[in-house]
Amino acid sequence: MNSYQYATSQSDDVIARTPPYSVLLRDSTRTAHQACEHAMDLAGALTGHAAYRSLLRRMRAAYILLAADNRLCDAEMLLGRPGSIAADLSRLAHDLGDEPADDGIANTLVLATEAEAIGSQYVLAGSRLGGRVIAKRVLEQLPGAHVTFFKADDAEPAQAWRGFQRRLDELGQSGQYDYALVRRGAEQTFDLIAQALDGRLRCH
Numbered sequence: 001m002n003s004y005q006y007a008t009s010q011s012d013d014v015i016a017r018t019p020p021y022s023v024l025l026r027d028s029t030r031t032a033h034q035a036c037e038h039a040m041d042l043a044g045a046l047t048g049h050a051a052y053r054s055l056l057r058r059m060r061a062a063y064i065l066l067a068a069d070n071r072l073c074d075a076e077m078l079l080g081r082p083g084s085i086a087a088d089l090s091r092l093a094h095d096l097g098d099e100p101a102d103d104g105i106a107n108t109l110v111l112a113t114e115a116e117a118i119g120s121q122y123v124l125a126g127s128r129l130g131g132r133v134i135a136k137r138v139l140e141q142l143p144g145a146h147v148t149f150f151k152a153d154d155a156e157p158a159q160a161w162r163g164f165q166r167r168l169d170e171l172g173q174s175g176q177y178d179y180a181l182v183r184r185g186a187e188q189t190f191d192l193i194a195q196a197l198d199g200r201l202r203c204h
Contacts, residue, residue, distance in 0.1 A: 021172030021182060022165040025122050028183050032190035039197035042134065046141040053096060056149065060092045062196035066120070066189070075117035079167050081125065088149060095146035111185055115177040118168070119185025123193070125164045128152045
């Protein structure tokens with residue numbers, strides 16, 4: 001074995017022993033994920049239709065900022081989910097009865113690299129699983145409430161999530177993206193949504 005072959009085999013061994021990006025992100029963003037979940041006062045939102053609409057308006061504040069980020073739109077294409085943020089905004093408009101869009105919101109999300117945008121897309125793709133659970137609770141507590149946004153458009157959300165994870169892990173194996181940046185993008189997105197949910201983003 002020549003020196004080049006030896007170096008290559010070492011590198012391959014390191015890659016083989018590195019956990020997939022989907023596993024790394026799940027573990028390293030757990031605190032940010034939990035903080036985001038705690039920021040959603042679902043019980044309070046289910047006390048009436050007006051409270052539920054307020055929750056939807058807060059969610060829209062976050063999604064407006066996400067939709068404005070060109071890097072995130074590029075990551076959507078890269079991970080095979082083109083237009084999902086735009087579709088989410090359309091579903092929010094439907095559920096809110098086409099109320100005027102939020103404006104005057106300071107952009108607190110800074111996705112400086114494509115790698116960070118990939119981390120952000122990880123958060124949004126994963127949220128679709130939780131959305132189905134939320135939709136079920138809303139319909140149980142508030143008959144007649146609109147849940148188009150939370151139900152999203154995946155016929156089989158678990159299957160779609162597994163497909164997304166495979167694409168994410170393939171990107172990690174490629175070595176093209178710095179994991180620290182991918183993680184930062186995910187954490188920033190969790191924080192942005194938490195800010196919207198607890199009212200730190202200005203909503204109308």
